[in-house]
Amino acid sequence: MTENIKGKVVVITGASSGLGEATAKRLSEEGAILVLAARRSDRIEKLANTINENGGKAIAIPTDVTNAKQVQSLVDSAVHQFGKIDVLLNNAGLMPLSAFESLKVDEWEQMIDVNIKGVLYGIAAALPYMKKQKSGHFINVSSVAGHKIFAGSAVYSATKSAVRVISEGLRQEVTPFNIRTTIISPGAVKTELLEHITDSDIQTANRAYVGNVGLTPDAFARLIAFAISQPEDMDINEILFRPTAQEL
Ligand code: NDP
Numbered sequence: 001m002t003e004n005i006k007g008k009v010v011v012i013t014g015a016s017s018g019l020g021e022a023t024a025k026r027l028s029e030e031g032a033i034l035v036l037a038a039r040r041s042d043r044i045e046k047l048a049n050t051i052n053e054n055g056g057k058a059i060a061i062p063t064d065v066t067n068a069k070q071v072q073s074l075v076d077s078a079v080h081q082f083g084k085i086d087v088l089l090n091n092a093g094l095m096p097l098s099a100f101e102s103l104k105v106d107e108w109e110q111m112i113d114v115n116i117k118g119v120l121y122g123i124a125a126a127l128p129y130m131k132k133q134k135s136g137h138f139i140n141v142s143s144v145a146g147h148k149i150f151a152g153s154a155v156y157s158a159t160k161s162a163v164r165v166i167s168e169g170l171r172q173e174v175t176p177f178n179i180r181t182t183i184i185s186p187g188a189v190k191t192e193l194l195e196h197i198t199d200s201d202i203q204t205a206n207r208a209y210v211g212n213v214g215l216t217p218d219a220f221a222r223l224i225a226f227a228i229s230q231p232e233d234m235d236i237n238e239i240l241f242r243p244t245a246q247e248l
Contacts, residue, residue, distance in 0.1 A: 004229045006031030009082045011075060013065050013122060014092030016043035018191025019141070022217035023089065023224045028056035030225055035078040037063035038092065065092045065118030068125075075125035087137045087228055088126045090119040090163075095145075097152040097206070098199045107198065108155045115159035119166060130179045137180040139227060140167045144187045147240065148248055152202050160185070164238075171237060180235040182227045187242030190214040213245040 010027055014020040016038030024034045028051045036044040036058055044060035051058035059081060063074045078085050093115045096107040119140055130136025145153050146160030164183050171181040188210045197203035219241065227236040 004231065005225060007033065008086035008228065009033045009035065009078055009084050010087040010089065010228070011035040011037065011078050011085055011126070012089045012091060013037045013063065013071075013074075013118065014141075015047065015060075016040040018193060019186070019189060019217050019220045020089070020091045021047060023091070023221040024051065024058065026218065026221035026225055027228070028054070028058060030229075031056075032087075032228075033082055034058035035074070035082075036060045037065070037074050039064050065121060066113040068117075068121045071118070071121040072125040075122075075129065079129055084133055085126055085129050085136065087139060088122050089139045089141070089224065090122045091139075091141045092118050093141060093159075093193075094196050095143075095156050095193050096196045096198055097156055097202050098197070099152050099202075100154065102199060104198065111155055111159045115156070116162045116166075119163055123166070123170060127174070127179075130174075131177045134178045135232065136177075137182065137228060138167070138170060138174075139182045139184060139224060142167075142183050142185040144185055144240065144242060144246075144248065146185055150248060152199070168237075171235075178232070180232075182236050183238045184220070184223060184227070185238070185240040186220055187246045188214040189217055189220055191217055213243045215243050 010032045012020045015024050015036035038044050041062035048058040048060040061074050061077050063070045098104045140163050142163040143160040145157045146164050149157045167181050167183045194206050223239050
């Protein structure tokens, strides 16, 4: 097992599919205790059962990250059940890409609510515990799109840039409390992320591209394990990764 993961209490938002699900599986193999959050309770309950049947430890807490009270209750439940929170992986997110002229204002709002406010609610819920513990680790999921803008990505890119800005500001402020912060910016990975694109041309093009070059979610999970497993005095601040074949 990798150093420094065993026994850690790790809360993962967006654990019902894709990157969050793969990370839960990976970290459970490394001995972490998982607190799984997402809206689809059937999925996270099934995942928790599988982890527990395989000798790991996991609980599922249905959570909508756009609801600050639910996010607080998620973190409170983790601490109540396991006595601490070591890592919060703010991973829940969505990417309904579209051109501005399509005026998909509801989708812009959804992205702001989930991708930005969801992360902020996670910070608000976990920071007081981590401060008191004098330890903890926030891992916030940005994107290559948080570094680059392309046609159709502006609002998504804005939310993922915001995640980077929030994380760096947080990093500077929480150093006195021995809290680590990591920004992880994935390139193309094969998950359900493209399912929520409502512009069919953009969806088709992205499906073809990610289908061709996309990595499997374990690539992300390995990097999360790498960041968590570093000695406590070492903070992996930022990880940017892409499939080797990805140009953008
Ligand atoms: P998926 O669509 O497979 O997973 C998204 C997860 O977010 C699901 O578990 C979903 O759960 C959860 N989620 C969405 N809305 C909410 C909500 N309101 N409350 C709680 N959970 C929510 O995509 P990925 O695994 O790819 O995405 C994970 C993260 O990675 C996202 O932040 C995404 O932006 C980022 N990312 C992904 C890349 C990729 O290529 N796959 C590239 C760069 C970044 P549920 O619907 O059950 O609530």
